[in-house]
Amino acid sequence: MRLDLADWRGLLRPGDVLVAIGGLLVCGYALFALWQGGVPDGAVVRAGGKVIARVDLARERTIEVPGPLGVTVIEIRPGRARVASDPGPRQYCVRQGWLTQAGAVAICAPNEVSLSLTGRAADYDSLNY
Amino acid sequence: MTPSTIELTPTAEDRRIARHAAAAIVLTVAEAAIPLPLPGVKPGLANIVTLVVLARWGWREAVWVSLLRVLAGSLLLGQFLAPGFFLSLSGALASLVVLGLAMHLPARWFGPVSHSILAAFAHIGAQLVVARLWLVPHDGVFYLTPVFALAAVVFGLVNGLIGARLLRELYAKRPAAGDPMER
Numbered sequence: 389m390r391l392d393l394a395d396w397r398g399l400l401r402p403g404d405v406l407v408a409i410g411g412l413l414v415c416g417y418a419l420f421a422l423w424q425g426g427v428p429d430g431a432v433v434r435a436g437g438k439v440i441a442r443v444d445l446a447r448e449r450t451i452e453v454p455g456p457l458g459v460t461v462i463e464i465r466p467g468r469a470r471v472a473s474d475p476g477p478r479q480y481c482v483r484q485g486w487l488t489q490a491g492a493v494a495i496c497a498p499n500e501v502s503l504s505l506t507g508r509a510a511d512y513d514s515l516n517y
Numbered sequence: 518m519t520p521s522t523i524e525l526t527p528t529a530e531d532r533r534i535a536r537h538a539a540a541a542i543v544l545t546v547a548e549a550a551i552p553l554p555l556p557g558v559k560p561g562l563a564n565i566v567t568l569v570v571l572a573r574w575g576w577r578e579a580v581w582v583s584l585l586r587v588l589a590g591s592l593l594l595g596q597f598l599a600p601g602f603f604l605s606l607s608g609a610l611a612s613l614v615v616l617g618l619a620m621h622l623p624a625r626w627f628g629p630v631s632h633s634i635l636a637a638f639a640h641i642g643a644q645l646v647v648a649r650l651w652l653v654p655h656d657g658v659f660y661l662t663p664v665f666a667l668a669a670v671v672f673g674l675v676n677g678l679i680g681a682r683l684l685r686e687l688y689a690k691r692p693a694a695g696d697p698m699e700r
Binding site: 396399400401402403404407408411412414415418419422423 | 623625626627628629630631634635638659660662666667669670673674677678681682685
């Protein structure tokens with residue numbers, strides 16, 4: 389038996405190709421449905437440990453949160469949110485950029501402000517630092 | 518020596534089933550030696566034999582060969598009545614049901630490759646359900662579904678092609694009477 393690609397292709401019938409494509413579609417769908425990691429549906433803003441805003445991610449808005457160092461600005465866009473500016477010295481929460489996954493959190497520790505996204509299927513049960 | 522009072526005369530069909538089951542068992546054992554990255558992802562080479570038997574000799578013989586293979590294969594690998602055995606058995610039963618339906622698809626359009634891929638999906642489907650209900654009662658088992666589905670497509674395709682090739686060679690050599698593989 390020689391390995392001849394055209395010869396092997398001759399063994400495929402039209403329906404076989406369709407079945408294989410269907411299988412790949414099932415595979416892609418499973419990947420999309422199971423590995424997407426949860427679309428966020430809302431954002432929770434906390435300052436000093438207390439929830440000060442609980443918003444949905446449907447429309448754009450900007451939230452200004454006062455803290456011990458100054459004002460942290462949180463920007464909400466459809467499907468994502470970020471800390472736009474923060475008075476903290478190291479700017480970790482700002483440099484984290486846009487949060488897009490349910491369960492994702494940006495914490496501005498010096499100013500005691502945190503932004504977290506909520507969703508039906510969060511990737512994390514809890515986070516610990 | 519006392520002559521046996523029970524005389525078992527194997528028919529030609531019995532011998533054929535035994536021969537095919539033996540070939541499938543050899544493939545099962547050989548496959549167990551292949552290291553694989555994930556538990557549960559296996560090529561399932563023995564199913565090539567099931568496909569060939571299905572096409573040449575019909576569904577009933579394919580059931581015999583497949584179930585004998587699961588039983589004897591698990592005995593040889595020390596898996597009999599272990600969780601892996603029930604996973605194999607459930608996968609094999611689901612595949613056989615799907616093969617029984619798929620073999621009635623128009624042969625002009627759907628060949629062994631279709632049968633193989635559909636059976637592979639039935640196999641992983643049944644195994645996931647059994648694993649979810651019995652072994653890992655948590656939805657986490659479904660997390661690996663995309664990997665299993667991809668394996669089903671790839672190995673289903675490869676096994677189907679090998680089966681189709683074998684059928685063509687066998688048919689060219691000695692066309693069986695009433696062979697459903699007219700092309």
